[in-house]
Amino acid sequence: MHIGSFLFPVSHHAHNDGAVIDSTLQEVELAERIGLDAVWLAEHHFDGAVAYADPLVFGAAIAARTKRIKIGFAVVEMALHHPIRLAVQTALLDNLSHGRLIVGTGRGSAFNHYEYIGFGLSMEDGLERLDESEELLVKAWTANELKHEGEHWQVKFPILRPPPYQKPHPPLVRACISEASAIAMAKIGRPVMLGIMPVQTVGNRLAAYRDTMLASGFDEQTAEATLNRCWASRNVLVADTYAEARDAAEYHFARERKHFRAAREMFNPGGFTLHSGSGMTSASEDLSMSFIMGTPNQVADEIAAMDDAGVRNLMLKFNTGEMDTLRAQASMKLFGDKVMPLLQRR
Numbered sequence: 001m002h003i004g005s006f007l008f009p010v011s012h013h014a015h016n017d018g019a020v021i022d023s024t025l026q027e028v029e030l031a032e033r034i035g036l037d038a039v040w041l042a043e044h045h046f047d048g049a050v051a052y053a054d055p056l057v058f059g060a061a062i063a064a065r066t067k068r069i070k071i072g073f074a075v076v077e078m079a080l081h082h083p084i085r086l087a088v089q090t091a092l093l094d095n096l097s098h099g100r101l102i103v104g105t106g107r108g109s110a111f112n113h114y115e116y117i118g119f120g121l122s123m124e125d126g127l128e129r130l131d132e133s134e135e136l137l138v139k140a141w142t143a144n145e146l147k148h149e150g151e152h153w154q155v156k157f158p159i160l161r162p163p164p165y166q167k168p169h170p171p172l173v174r175a176c177i178s179e180a181s182a183i184a185m186a187k188i189g190r191p192v193m194l195g196i197m198p199v200q201t202v203g204n205r206l207a208a209y210r211d212t213m214l215a216s217g218f219d220e221q222t223a224e225a226t227l228n229r230c231w232a233s234r235n236v237l238v239a240d241t242y243a244e245a246r247d248a249a250e251y252h253f254a255r256e257r258k259h260f261r262a263a264r265e266m267f268n269p270g271g272f273t274l275h276s277g278s279g280m281t282s283a284s285e286d287l288s289m290s291f292i293m294g295t296p297n298q299v300a301d302e303i304a305a306m307d308d309a310g311v312r313n314l315m316l317k318f319n320t321g322e323m324d325t326l327r328a329q330a331s332m333k334l335f336g337d338k339v340m341p342l343l344q345r346r
Helices: 014-033 055-065 083-096 113-118 123-142 179-188 199-215 220-227 242-267 296-308 325-344
Strands: 002-007 038-041 070-073 101-106 146-149 154-157 172-176 192-194 232-238 291-294 313-317
Touching: 002 014, 002 325, 014 055, 014 325, 038 055, 055 070, 055 083, 083 101, 083 123, 101 123, 113 123, 113 242, 123 146, 123 172, 172 179, 179 192, 179 199, 192 199, 192 232, 199 220, 199 296, 232 242, 232 296, 232 325, 242 291, 291 296, 296 325
Parallel strands: 002 038, 002 313, 038 070, 070 101, 101 172, 172 192, 232 291, 232 313
Antiparallel strands: 146 154
């Protein structure tokens, strides 16, 4: 199993954004030192949910500070980007990182209407444009003399410069909340990122994904290679005792959820509402489902259970709810020193 760090640094007050960004860069450097395989960047705007807001600019800072670790998007909000501009930026970042980029895509937030409104769009625009946006992104990376006449974009140009470092292009992964979305990606052989859900549900979804790929004409080798690029996610907190980990996780998780809900109630027209197609489940609101927490042995056992369920790659959020930098780093160091050796011996 490959392990990545999901960098989702909440900043509760605008005056503290810079300090949170600085501490997140320290977490990136620590993630590489302890041997993690990837860091994953989110995109959210106007609410401090992700202090750095822009994963492309922040990804360039990471590329300059690291040598080995992969840089993934989880996700870039496709509705907020022109596909050609995004193609240029990601191709450049792929070159700056010497081929360490993974481009995770999604329509954008399923809950934050104000993010779309801030860019002059609607939530429906995000859903309607997603497939064409991804199609045009791949064309831009790979085609010469590109001409695209689509519903939302009509473009023509000779060749993208610089071309991506990875050939034919950086790996593309789609974030999928619902089972139907994951199955749709399986039919075209595109890897997926799965949100927080019970271990058994993750295993069942990955099994259904594999079965759908095979039924769609992909051979077993291709299906296995694609599953090896799929990711699941959890929050994590490692401490010397379970009680210490539980207390810290409970406090910061509640603080983070309160921040998210307050922003939606304050900024969404009409207050906090759920998009009808969001597929939101109770798992992301449930501490025990959202967190892997405890001593190194307990954390290793929970990750092993996910491995046994078929998870090939696990995205772990070490810093939840603007956690104190020293606490987050202590958890990461325990993970590197104690948990990873236990996983490697399995």
